[in-house]
Structures are given as structure tokens and as C-alpha cells.
Amino acid sequence: MDISSVLQGGYHHPLARKWQAQRQLTKSMLMYPIFITDDPDAKVTISSLPGQCRWGINRLEEFLGPLVKKGLQSVILFGVPLNCVKDGRGTPADDPSGPVIQAIKKIRELFPTVYIACDVCLCEYTDHGHCGLLNNDGTINNSPSAARIAEVAINYAKAGAHCVAPSDMMDGRIKLMKRGLIDAGFGNRCTLMSYSAKFASSLYGPFREAAGSAPSYGDRKCYQLPPAAKGLARRAIQRDTAEGADIIMVKPALPYLDIIGDAAQLAPDHPIACYQVSGEFAMIHAGAKAGVYDLRTMAFETADSMLRAGATLILTYFTPDFLDWLEA
Ligand SMILES: NCC[C@H](CC(=O)O)[C@@H](CN)CCC(=O)O
């Protein structure tokens, strides 16, 4: 046999197999999506997301304390207001007494080492459930929507968020948000993580149930990317990079590994995030429950695929599990 034909010598040993990975999963790569509700003492199980709950701010120490001890380094907050008056412009989104702003302050106080990102969108706060403001005919009114999203982001930054992450997919919101952060004095102390390539996926169901954020009519196909749209994703990534995004995100993750690769190629000097969304998480659990594979092995296999594709940051509901598994 030719010398060049023999590869197995390079990975016959478990340690040598580790060396074959370009990037190994570490705790600092994990960002934990968490749901904050406006009942301060709540701890409500989310049936569609195994092991996940909606938490009130009075329970954050009980919830996050053990995870911080295990090495939790970042969270991304999703507000789930159940006792507020939703309206056409998502007024409750940046209510100073609302769950997100209260949670930013509480987590800063309780866990000063934890990096706090905030998802910025209006769908959890609008009475129509869309991610932006609407025209009279029910279509998205892009410009005022982008302006409102930027306004919410600046208010989160003022409350102490380390990072704002607009998941709305409005055109031009990154430029507006970056300009707003700079003008408000936060351009150099608040990260702008753009959900640049976010697809109109069928994998958001459990989240929408958890956050009560499904659109009251229609869908999000006119502002989230078509699943087959590789060119649009590449253009959105280039656009957001040019508009001042500090981190580029692809979402969902597993069905879009090629887009993660595109992002790494198009924005080689930016951290690349990917979001293993609620439906991916639920799907992996369902397969393990059905005996198709071992849960831990599959969770690592999916994370390794995202790292191999070029991700440097993974938003995942598996974060608490990985904190245990990476310790072992
Ligand atoms: N801003 C929209 C929420 C959005 C998807 C959607 O419901 O369209 C995601 C949150 N950023 C869902 C995330 C998930 O499914 O885990």
C-alpha cells in the first residue's frame, strides 16, 4: 500500500482523535438562551423544551447560580411578558419595569462575570405577533420597524446589556442600531450581534409556544430568509458586516451548516455565531427518547458539526448539559 494511503495512524488513539479537530467545544463558546417572564416568582416548565423553564427575576439566583458555578459565561435573554398590554409598536419591549430590563439589572448585580446578551425583537410584545410594525394592509412597514428595534436595543444597552442581538430581520436595522449605540455612547461598550442569516424555518415552534410569540396571522416569510436562499444569506451577511455588526449569526444551525461556512468565508475577521434553535433541541431529545442515538453523543456531534462549519459561538439550550459534560 502507498504511504499516502495510510491515514488511520493519525487517529488510532482517543487523544490523537481530539487533535484532528480544528476547534474543540469549550464553555466560553456556549451562550444560553433563557426565558424571563413578568411574574417575579415564576418557575414555569416549558413542556416543548425538555429541562427549560420561564423564570421570574426573583428566581434568577436559584436558576443561574449553580450554572455559573459550573462555568456558565453568557446568556441571551428573551422576555415573555404575560401581564402587559401589547400594541402595534411593541411598547412593552423596553418597559423599564419589564422582564428584560429588570433581568439585565438583576443578573449584572448577582453575577457580574456573566456576559448578558439581549434578543431584540418586537414579536413577543406586539398585539399582532409580527417582528415589526405593520402597514394598514398588514404587511411589514420596514423603516419604522427598524427604527423601533434600534430604540429598544439602545434602551437595553442603557440598562446594562453587554450585547444586543436583533432577531427581527428588518432591512437596515444594523446600521441604524450601530449608529444609535454610538450616538448614545455605547458603540464601544455594547456588542452588536446580528441574526444576519435567519431563515423562515419550521424549527421555531417550541420557542413560539414558550414565548407566546407566534404571529397572530400569516407568517414571517417576507422578512425571514427562504430556506433555499443561499445567495440572499450571503448578501445579508455581507450587508450586516458592512453596516457594523460585531458578530454574525446564522439561524437555525444544523440544516444551515453550509451557511455557517459561507459566513466564516465572507466575514473571516468576525466571530461567527449559530443558534441551535428550539426545534433542533426538541428534535435531538425526541430522537434520543426514541432510542435512535445517545443524547450526549448526538449533542456533541451536532456541536462539532457547527464548529467544523466555522462557528465560534453556539447559542444552545444544551448549555447546562454541556457545562456538566465538558467537566466530566
Ligand atoms: N424574533 C423571532 C423569534 C425567533 C424565531 C421565530 O419565532 O420566528 C427565534 C428567537 N430569536 C426562535 C428561537 C428558537 O426557536 O429557539
Ligand SMILES: [Zn+2]
Ligand atoms: Zn421576532
